[in-house]
Amino acid sequence: MRRSCLTPSVLLALACLLPPVAAPAADGESSCLEAGRWTVLGSDGLRAGAEQSAVMEMVAGRDVVLLGEQHDDVDHHRWQLQTLAALHARRPDLVIGFEMFPRRVQPVLDRWVAGELSEQQFLKQVEWSEVWSMPAELYLPLFHFARINKVPMLALNIDQSLIRKVAKSGWNGVPDAERGGVGSAAAPSPSYVDMLYDVHRQHARMRAGDGNESTREDEAFRNFVDAQLVWDRAMAEALAEARGGAQPPLMVGIMGSGHVRFGHGVAHQLRDLGVAEVGLLLPVAATASCSEFVAGLADAVFAIQETVREPAPPPRLGVSLEEHKDGVRIAQVSEGSLAARTGLRTDDVIVEAAGTPLKRSTTLVSLVRAQPPGTWLPIKLKRADETLEVIVRFPSVN
Known part of the structure; x- marks a missing residue:
């Protein structure tokens, strides 16, 4: 299993x-x-x-x-x-x-x-x-x-x-x-x-x-x-x-x-x-x-009996990203996406993911794509004057 x-x-x-x-x-x-x-x-x-x-x-x-x-x-x-x-x-x-x-x-x-x-x-x-x-x-x-x-x-x-x-x-x-x-x-x-x-x-x-x-x-x-x-x-x-x-x-x-x-x-x-x-x-x-x-x-x-399952598609947050001096800025959040369900917002700046400081958007994309179904990805972000920690919960594929 x-x-x-x-x-x-x-x-x-x-x-x-x-x-x-x-x-x-x-x-x-x-x-x-x-x-x-x-x-x-x-x-x-x-x-x-x-x-x-x-x-x-x-x-x-x-x-x-x-x-x-x-x-x-x-x-x-x-x-x-x-x-x-x-x-x-x-x-x-x-x-x-x-x-x-x-x-x-x-x-x-x-x-x-x-x-x-x-x-x-x-x-x-x-x-x-x-x-x-x-x-x-x-x-x-x-x-x-x-x-x-x-x-x-x-x-x-x-x-x-x-x-x-x-x-x-x-x-x-x-x-x-x-x-x-x-x-x-x-x-x-x-x-x-x-x-x-x-x-x-x-x-x-x-x-x-x-x-x-x-x-x-x-x-x-x-x-x-x-x-x-x-x-x-x-x-x-x-x-x-x-x-x-x-x-x-x-x-x-x-x-x-x-x-x-x-x-x-x-x-x-x-x-x-x-x-x-x-x-x-x-x-x-x-x-x-x-x-x-x-x-x-x-x-x-x-x-x-173990069920034969279709290969899981690569995980996606559903965001557009831009480089930012403090990390990676979210330029847009797609409606109904995993990012939207998690509570991520446009203009949030993600500074850390899975304990890894972020300087380039490609680093975040790689971390997300490597995430297995059913797991959690902790991220740290800046929103206006606040620093927040949130958990992205990737759905299981059944």
Whole structure:
């Protein structure tokens, strides 16, 4: 499966740096999956193929079912839609929780399901382009499924500002009044800490070069773990709280696979909250090696065939450029272009892109053309008397 991520913050580090679930088989390794079929993972590590009806029957009686994803993979979202439909057929009392929304926009989700908002109004009011970095087109089929079936949508996440505070100062460094109502997380398992350390080490290398080697004792790593735990805890608390009542609904969580795998993340926090019956379902590459599938990874995995895709056209900002003494001046912004959607304006002077000072327009053009789909390009610009930093988000090609 594809994975292209460039993230300037800790917020998507786990999603971007974890290997896909699961990696394609290397030369000499064999795959044991059949595209379009489920495989159940037994507690003893044995694997057995299963029909979708059997898998749905296995998890539909759970308290919560978590559906993982690689955020920028359209096939993962198609699989989620298929799985939601199958679960809804067995459990009409469904509630769908989404990692993509902070809790404060819950009233907007309610109005969307009630049919009171257009797509454009919905995406604007949930602040999609500011809160979530992925194209809305990847998720809209899921949102429409909830709307046409009158299935409640639940905002699981917290504001990014809280994650940044924890990543900077640790959980104990954030005052109670600034914790957004999130409780203290259960201590992570040693294997989860091991996984997070691998992610953090990769992230540190990306930011500071291969010569920067973090250790488990570093304050930055401890804060990184705290940030991940508060993220997991917040989503678990939202799912657990929404189960209230004499006949709790089936809660389904849509979230990155890093929060699902091995039950380390959200499932671990749910168990600490007294929600014991949690189903874990993951989409995987049909070409993955058998060795990737070990006991505890998930209850079942669904094998997805790699889709043949057209070559992506070279990225374009949609601007006319002129040389300027301070950098590169934007002479014109094309209507509806990536630059326009990013908020770039005529007469903006771009002084830096991806950390590279700009003196010639050809340098910026080369940086843009080299940008893979689904990645971010941080730029610094001068606008009148202000110096601004903005992120150009290049859409995924699916």
